[in-house]
Amino acid sequence: MITYTIWIVDDEESIRDGISMALKGTYHIGGFGDAESALECIRDEPPDLILLDIGLPGMDGIEALRHIRKIHGELPVIVITAYEDVQTVISAMKLGAYDYIVKPIIMAGLRATLNNALQSVRLKKEVRALQEQYIRENMPCFVGESCSIRDVMAFISRVARSPDTPILILGETGTGKELIAHSVHYRSPNFKGPFVTVNCAAIPENLIESELFGYEKGAFSGASATGKKGLIEEAEGGTLFLDEVGDLNPDAQAKLLRFLEQGEYYRVGGTRTLKVRTRVISATNRNLEKMMETGAFRQDLYFRLSVIKVQIPSLNERKDDILPIAKQFIYEFNRKFDKSYTGLTPNAEKALIGHNWVGNIRELRNCIERGILVGEGNVVRIRDIGLEVHLKPENADTDTKKDVFFPPLTEDGIDMPGLQEKMEKFYIREALRITGGNESKAAKLLNLKPHTFRYRRGKLSS
Numbered sequence: 001m002i003t004y005t006i007w008i009v010d011d012e013e014s015i016r017d018g019i020s021m022a023l024k025g026t027y028h029i030g031g032f033g034d035a036e037s038a039l040e041c042i043r044d045e046p047p048d049l050i051l052l053d054i055g056l057p058g059m060d061g062i063e064a065l066r067h068i069r070k071i072h073g074e075l076p077v078i079v080i081t082a083y084e085d086v087q088t089v090i091s092a093m094k095l096g097a098y099d100y101i102v103k104p105i106i107m108a109g110l111r112a113t114l115n116n117a118l119q120s121v122r123l124k125k126e127v128r129a130l131q132e133q134y135i136r137e138n139m140p141c142f143v144g145e146s147c148s149i150r151d152v153m154a155f156i157s158r159v160a161r162s163p164d165t166p167i168l169i170l171g172e173t174g175t176g177k178e179l180i181a182h183s184v185h186y187r188s189p190n191f192k193g194p195f196v197t198v199n200c201a202a203i204p205e206n207l208i209e210s211e212l213f214g215y216e217k218g219a220f221s222g223a224s225a226t227g228k229k230g231l232i233e234e235a236e237g238g239t240l241f242l243d244e245v246g247d248l249n250p251d252a253q254a255k256l257l258r259f260l261e262q263g264e265y266y267r268v269g270g271t272r273t274l275k276v277r278t279r280v281i282s283a284t285n286r287n288l289e290k291m292m293e294t295g296a297f298r299q300d301l302y303f304r305l306s307v308i309k310v311q312i313p314s315l316n317e318r319k320d321d322i323l324p325i326a327k328q329f330i331y332e333f334n335r336k337f338d339k340s341y342t343g344l345t346p347n348a349e350k351a352l353i354g355h356n357w358v359g360n361i362r363e364l365r366n367c368i369e370r371g372i373l374v375g376e377g378n379v380v381r382i383r384d385i386g387l388e389v390h391l392k393p394e395n396a397d398t399d400t401k402k403d404v405f406f407p408p409l410t411e412d413g414i415d416m417p418g419l420q421e422k423m424e425k426f427y428i429r430e431a432l433r434i435t436g437g438n439e440s441k442a443a444k445l446l447n448l449k450p451h452t453f454r455y456r457r458g459k460l461s462s
């Protein structure tokens with residue numbers, strides 16, 4: 001069972017001793033004769049609750065309470081007053097005192113008040129622990145070992161502390177912008193509030209305004225009879241995440257700007273100004289600076305959204321992250337598909353590192369998902385992940401040192417005959433290297449008849 005720590009801050013020694021005697025055994029008790037010495041200790045090791053006399057010498061109880069609130073916003077404080085002075089009690093309650101007791105102290109009453117206060121401390125701690133467990137279980141694990149992503153995360157932790165500073169996250173598709181927006185939210189003072197995502201590219205142009213700002217009843221034909229809250233309103237006290245913000249139309253851009261500048265807006269068809277307290281995080285993979293040059297994105301909105309700007313490096317720029325993230329995905333998909341992969345073959349690792357990750361981490365995720373789903377055994381092989389083969393023979397001569405590279409098939413097409421020729425040349429050279437130039441052994445390695453091998457060798461070297 002937890003034993004809570006209670007501090008008594010009272011200049012009357014007899015009161016400190018009296019309360020200590022009465023509560024000893026149930027609680028850990030600490031005593032201070034003045035507010036200043038209690039405040040000095042509170043930063044290092046705060047108690048679970050403070051009994052604070054109002055009429056202290058030097059700094060009085062009200063002033064001390066103000067300081068305590070600055071240091072520990074949620075620490076429960078029960079104030080002790082010499083007589084029921086309404087003004088003093090009101091001031092203390094306004095500063096967030098949990099309750100008050102009047103001298104002379106009746107122990108039974110004090111015990112009941114303490115019990116209630118500590119019960120709420122316990123409940124708050126339980127809620128916090130559940131919340132942390134929820135985040136651990138529900139937030140995809142963020143893996144980042146490269147210096148560049150570590151710098152980004154250190155910066156994110158610093159800027160998350162403010163509850164309302166707008167943040168603009170830039171980066172190629174699939175680099176983890178949404179995951180980083182979640183990280184900001186859960187590290188911010190708004191973490192208990194909602195995280196509302198608006199995919200600006202997915203909402204039809206004619207609905208974006210009513211989706212964002214809501215509408216009053218009868219605002220337009222087809223509107224619900226009761227009206228509707230907008231997503232901005234849903235994000236009250238939390239975070240509004242505007243994904244693909246570069247896709248907002250000019251009208252919605254103007255309205256969003258007004259909301260960011262004045263903190264207020266109207267529902268569609270409404271005349272009441274509404275206010276919402278939320279942090280706006282936006283993200284895009286588009287080049288907003290170029291869009292501003294052509295007038296496709298408002299400059300004033302850009303400056304409002306990008307009070308803090310975070311650029312997420314592409315996966316190709318942080319190769320050190322590829323294998324740790326791949327291993328995290330192996331773990332995740334093992335659980336999903338009830339498999340027991342332990343890692344990747346060295347060739348599969350090489351292929352992952354050598355690959356050009358146009359779709360960034362999303363592409364890597366898909367690739368590992370496929371490997372775990374279709375593969376057999378307990379190591380993921382190159383053929384399971386369906387990647388282009390990127391081989392570099394060891395100890396090869398200068399000519400064969402050139403990588404054999406099978407590019408992905410895109411709309412631009414590929415040169416199939418050229419690739420076939422390259423592949424054949426590569427394997428014939430490799431087979432001869434491995435067999436020390438023995439043609440029949442080399443043919444066997446390639447599952448070719450010796451005369452076919454000779455024919456192809458001759459053809460390719462001519």
Ligand SMILES: Nc1ncnc2c1ncn2[C@@H]1O[C@H](COP(=O)(O)OP(=O)(O)OP(=O)(O)O)[C@@H](O)[C@H]1O
Pocket residue numbers: 140141142143144171172173174175176177178179180243283284285325328361362365
């Ligand atoms: N550092 C990381 N560690 C582990 N998983 C990650 C990491 N970054 C991103 N992911 C995963 O990669 C996938 C894509 O991430 P996310 O959706 O956040 O990218 P995005 O940049 O917002 O993409 P888009 O621009 O297409 O909206 C998600 O499944 C996400 O959980």
